[in-house]
Amino acid sequence: MSRVPVKMTINGRAVEALIEPRTLLIHFLREQAGLTGAHIGCDTSHCGACTVDLNAMSVKSCTVFAIQANGAEIVTIEGMAAADGTLHALQDGFRQMHGLQCGYCTPGMIMRAHSLLKENPNPSEDEIRIGISGNLCRCTGYQNIVKSIQYAAAKINGVPYQEAAE
Amino acid sequence: MNDMTPTQAERTGKLEGLGCRRKRTEDIRFTQGRGNYVDDLKLPGMLFGDFVRSSHPHARIKSIDTSKALALPGVKAVLTAADLKPLKLHYMPTLAGDVAAVLADDKVLFQNQEIAFVVAEDRYIAADATELVEVEYEALPVVVDPFQAMAPDAPVLREDIKDKMDGAHGPRKHPNHIFNWQVGDKQGTDAVFDTAEVTTKDLFVYHRTHPSPLETCQCVASMDKIKGELTVWGTFQAPHVIRTVVSILSGIAEHKVHVIAPDIGGGFGNKVGVYPGYVCAIVASIVLGVPVKWVEDRMENLSTTSFARDYHMTTELAATKDGKILAMRIHVLADHGAFDACADPSRWPAGFMNICTGSYDIPVAHLEVDGVYTNKASGGVAYRCSFRVTEAVYSIERAIEVLAHKLGMDSVDLRMKNFIKAEQFPYHSALGWEYDSGNYHVAMQKAMDAVGYPALRAEQKTRQEAFRRGETRQLLGIGVSFFTEIVGAGPSRNCDILGVGMFDSAEIRIHPTGSIVARMGTKSQGQGHETTYAQIIATELGIPADDITVEEGNTDTAPYGLGTYGSRSTPVAGAATAMAARKIRAKAQMIAAHLLEVSEYDVEWDIDRFKVKGLPEKFKTMKEIAWAAYNNLPPGMEPGLEAVNYYDPPNMTYPFGAYFCVMDIDVDTGVAKTRRFYALDDCGTRINPMIIEGQVHGGLTEAFAVAMGQEITYDAQGNVMGASFMDFFLPTAVETPKWETDFTVTPSPHHPIGAKGVGESPHVGGVPCFSNAVNDAFAFLEAGHIPMPHHAWRLWKVADGLGLHA
Ligand code: FES
Numbered sequence: 003m004s005r006v007p008v009k010m011t012i013n014g015r016a017v018e019a020l021i022e023p024r025t026l027l028i029h030f031l032r033e034q035a036g037l038t039g040a041h042i043g044c045d046t047s048h049c050g051a052c053t054v055d056l057n058a059m060s061v062k063s064c065t066v067f068a069i070q071a072n073g074a075e076i077v078t079i080e081g082m083a084a085a086d087g088t089l090h091a092l093q094d095g096f097r098q099m100h101g102l103q104c105g106y107c108t109p110g111m112i113m114r115a116h117s118l119l120k121e122n123p124n125p126s127e128d129e130i131r132i133g134i135s136g137n138l139c140r141c142t143g144y145q146n147i148v149k150s151i152q153y154a155a156a157k158i159n160g161v162p163y164q165e166a167a168e
Numbered sequence: 169m170n171d172m173t174p175t176q177a178e179r180t181g182k183l184e185g186l187g188c189r190r191k192r193t194e195d196i197r198f199t200q201g202r203g204n205y206v207d208d209l210k211l212p213g214m215l216f217g218d219f220v221r222s223s224h225p226h227a228r229i230k231s232i233d234t235s236k237a238l239a240l241p242g243v244k245a246v247l248t249a250a251d252l253k254p255l256k257l258h259y260m261p262t263l264a265g266d267v268a269a270v271l272a273d274d275k276v277l278f279q280n281q282e283i284a285f286v287v288a289e290d291r292y293i294a295a296d297a298t299e300l301v302e303v304e305y306e307a308l309p310v311v312v313d314p315f316q317a318m319a320p321d322a323p324v325l326r327e328d329i330k331d332k333m334d335g336a337h338g339p340r341k342h343p344n345h346i347f348n349w350q351v352g353d354k355q356g357t358d359a360v361f362d363t364a365e366v367t368t369k370d371l372f373v374y375h376r377t378h379p380s381p382l383e384t385c386q387c388v389a390s391m392d393k394i395k396g397e398l399t400v401w402g403t404f405q406a407p408h409v410i411r412t413v414v415s416i417l418s419g420i421a422e423h424k425v426h427v428i429a430p431d432i433g434g435g436f437g438n439k440v441g442v443y444p445g446y447v448c449a450i451v452a453s454i455v456l457g458v459p460v461k462w463v464e465d466r467m468e469n470l471s472t473t474s475f476a477r478d479y480h481m482t483t484e485l486a487a488t489k490d491g492k493i494l495a496m497r498i499h500v501l502a503d504h505g506a507f508d509a510c511a512d513p514s515r516w517p518a519g520f521m522n523i524c525t526g527s528y529d530i531p532v533a534h535l536e537v538d539g540v541y542t543n544k545a546s547g548g549v550a551y552r553c554s555f556r557v558t559e560a561v562y563s564i565e566r567a568i569e570v571l572a573h574k575l576g577m578d579s580v581d582l583r584m585k586n587f588i589k590a591e592q593f594p595y596h597s598a599l600g601w602e603y604d605s606g607n608y609h610v611a612m613q614k615a616m617d618a619v620g621y622p623a624l625r626a627e628q629k630t631r632q633e634a635f636r637r638g639e640t641r642q643l644l645g646i647g648v649s650f651f652t653e654i655v656g657a658g659p660s661r662n663c664d665i666l667g668v669g670m671f672d673s674a675e676i677r678i679h680p681t682g683s684i685v686a687r688m689g690t691k692s693q694g695q696g697h698e699t700t701y702a703q704i705i706a707t708e709l710g711i712p713a714d715d716i717t718v719e720e721g722n723t724d725t726a727p728y729g730l731g732t733y734g735s736r737s738t739p740v741a742g743a744a745t746a747m748a749a750r751k752i753r754a755k756a757q758m759i760a761a762h763l764l765e766v767s768e769y770d771v772e773w774d775i776d777r778f779k780v781k782g783l784p785e786k787f788k789t790m791k792e793i794a795w796a797a798y799n800n801l802p803p804g805m806e807p808g809l810e811a812v813n814y815y816d817p818p819n820m821t822y823p824f825g826a827y828f829c830v831m832d833i834d835v836d837t838g839v840a841k842t843r844r845f846y847a848l849d850d851c852g853t854r855i856n857p858m859i860i861e862g863q864v865h866g867g868l869t870e871a872f873a874v875a876m877g878q879e880i881t882y883d884a885q886g887n888v889m890g891a892s893f894m895d896f897f898l899p900t901a902v903e904t905p906k907w908e909t910d911f912t913v914t915p916s917p918h919h920p921i922g923a924k925g926v927g928e929s930p931h932v933g934g935v936p937c938f939s940n941a942v943n944d945a946f947a948f949l950e951a952g953h954i955p956m957p958h959h960a961w962r963l964w965k966v967a968d969g970l971g972l973h974a
């Protein structure tokens with residue numbers, strides 16, 4: 003099949019490649035760019051395991067052709083920690099609050115939460131639940147994911163994290 | 169002692185051992201996208217396999233034409249049954265003593281069954297090529313309803329075994345019959361039923377569903393033709409068993425088969441078995457001499473690899489008028505699909521279904537299970553439960569509610585009246601189990617107090633009156649369940665998989681500088697083993713958990729074990745871990761005595777050190793002892809400090825719990841809203857409460873899904889419905905209720921640290937709790953038993969059937 007050139011910035015790094023036009027962004031990221039953090043969990047755009055930031059918006063990268071990301075700015079889970087290795091507040095929050103078990107949904111969940119907190123830096127529990135409803139988790143029951151995001155929001159906002167009473 | 173000396177509490181705290189809410193080791197890589205899952209693997213020259221699947225549920229295959237697919241550039245091979253037959257691999261043995269087709273031979277038995285395996289340069293070409301394989305079918309009549317499977321004129325499904333009327337578990341009554349399994353005293357039970365004051369009889373259908381972990385099943389097989397060695401990376405909950413099976417099937421000596429289970433994205437029972445994808449990838453790699461990857465898509469996962477449940481349970485209780493249960497009788501019709509591929513221990517065709525007397529002291533009981541073939545996918549796996557325990561608990565916990573309603577008794581009172589009493593443990597059940605420990609009355613009372621049970625019942629009464637007066641359209645349901653699990657399979661005297669006893673193992677090695685590497689025969693799929701096993705070792709050996717690396721899944725380095733399912737890791741490998749650590753501590757004691765120049769009997773263990781009795785300032789820490797183990801040993805002692813233990817458990821463990829659910833149901837929309845869910849679990853000694861709570865949250869969420877909507881159905885023509893996340897209900901954060909967790913601690917008397925296992929309890933107890941809440945909401949309208957799943961449309965229909973929309 004004929005190939006077309008694409009160019010994008012992934013985690014601050016310029017990437018150029020020749021791809022089949024039908025290549026999905028998730029496959030491009032995982033198999034050509036070598037970034038296996040984002041995962042594939044379904045065929046129907048339901049699970050969100052493949053979520054990344056595309057021009058500062060959450061997208062399900064299984065539902066975007068790589069060519070559609072031509073010229074775009076992509077951030078994946080691999081781009082979340084600081085250059086010196088310091089974890090992003092969300093990465094820390096998920097660990098502190100036990101927001102993951104098998105870890106398969108986690109990169110997508112963190113990337114979704116990342117955009118969510120940009121849209122709404124101080125979300126209520128319900129806003130978080132609605133905000134992550136495009137991301138499925140089979141392991142955690144979401145309760146600790148909600149807390150992880152609240153923990154991260156507090157950390158980003160520079161306020162002490164207060165656990166809501168159960 | 170000066171102020172700088174750490175206190176005992178400080179020394180204990182530093183270990184992060186048993187009971188610590190220790191943050192998970194594995195999260196450091198997972199939160200950075202550095203997990204290492206099967207599909208992340210990319211090997212030079214790797215090819216990609218994909219299946220051609222049957223569009224028919226039951227049909228003869230008249231021809232398969234692969235020529236167009238083979239002509240597509242990039243396609244390297246197309247395997248069909250004709251290629252596998254000479255290798256005797258077109259069928260493979262199942263764990264249940266049956267065989268299952270790898271690639272359909274002359275007929276297909278369920279929709280989406282594997283027919284051909286296309287191998288191509290990348291996954292897109294492989295997918296294209298599957299479309300080019302032409303299969304000609306001759307449709308056959310379909311059996312979907314298990315109750316029709318044994319009709320005299322039912323079409324014969326399994327022609328390959330139609331003359332083999334002696335199955336793996338005794339005689340078969342019909343070509344579509346798999347086994348008849350009976351436990352208990354039939355005569356004694358029947359006699360009680362004949363004269364009992366009160367009896368109940370209901371058909372409880374536990375519908376077909378699927379474990380559906382977020383990562384599907386997948387593998388990479390890589391044959392090194394020069395060395396004659398095969399490496400298989402895969403989503404294996406039981407990697408060592410897979411290695412043995414692969415060796416037997418392929419004829420490659422077991423030491424030349426390397427099976428590796430890397431990080432696994434959830435299992436829940438889906439990843440125990442051997443699937444055609446694994447076999448085909450391995451065969452393709454052997455034939456082509458290059459690595460071959462196979463990754464299921466979600467549709468394939470839901471419709472082919474290992475469904476769960478599909479148990480049709482006719483459950484009867486006999487009792488006195490005042491609510492003393494006298495006997496239980498159950499007949500189960502078990503729909504196993506096209507092949508008997510249940511992942512149960514070999515001698516248990518219906519798993520541990522005979523735990524169905526539940527938490528109650530029922531003097532006599534009889535259980536009979538008939539397994540049948542239908543034109544559906546095979547499986548029958550333990551989806552987040554020990555083998556068939558979730559079915560058993562659903563059956564008894566629904567029956568208790570039905571009986572309470574018939575007696576006009578509160579169902580909690582009925583439970584309290586019939587619970588096994590604390591002093592009866594170890595308790596021998598009518599159907600043959602020895603419950604290790606329990607304190608049911610205390611747990612139930614604690615749960616009732618926590619939810620304010622009497623006030624809830626009062627509110628419900630008020631609501632019912634208001635409903636009758638037409639002042640509200642909301643019903644209030646109070647769901648109760650009390651469950652006893654049976655986990656930790658199991659003693660090798662009655663549990664084996666393909667003849668291998670169901671022990672498990674741990675190997676612990678202390679390095680000279682006092683850090684540890686430990687390896688187990690189990691395999692975490694998200695349960696956090698790297699964190700919790702380290703905590704067991706930390707407490708046993710006084711080395712901080714942070715200095716302990718736990719490895720699982722590489723069968724070359726880890727000791728042989730039977731894997732992780734049926735909540736067996738803590739009960740079995742957790743026990744092995746403690747036992748191996750104790751062997752090390754015994755040797756360390758001798759080394760310490762030698763270093764302290766006293767007799768072995770004059771030193772005693774103190775958190776992280778051996779000290780001289782009565783002289784606490786004279787001690788050697790475990791770290792110091794570790795160093796000495798490599799350079800300063802008692803004369804004649806073998807150097808090094810390591811141990812391995814294979815633990816054959818003396819008994820199962822029996823975790824239990826009391827759950828309450830409060831639910832509002834709108835009769836006009838059928839929408840059910842869980843207002844409150846409280847779960848009290850007793851899993852014995854608690855290793856890491858944070859992880860336990862996480863397991864309970866996850867298990868309850870899966871229970872909520874199953875009870876309230878998750879289902880794999882088939883239409884009358886055998887078309888599988890619900891094979892994508894469009895139709896298969898996986899709750900999001902919005903629908904999922906909030907969970908309250910609580911606990912009591914009743915240690916297992918036979919487990920070295922008293923732990924019982926917890927991962928599956930919330931699913932086992934949660935499903936009946938939700939279903940009981942729904943049933944309880946409608947019970948005052950005499951709705952009878954309302955079958956699961958309880959999604960809005962079905963609840964609306966229940967309300968409609970009761971005339972509530974008139
Ligand atoms: S893989 Fe499921 S939404 Fe993208």
Ligand code: FES
Binds near residue numbers: 106108141694
């Ligand atoms: S942690 Fe396993 S799917 Fe979310």
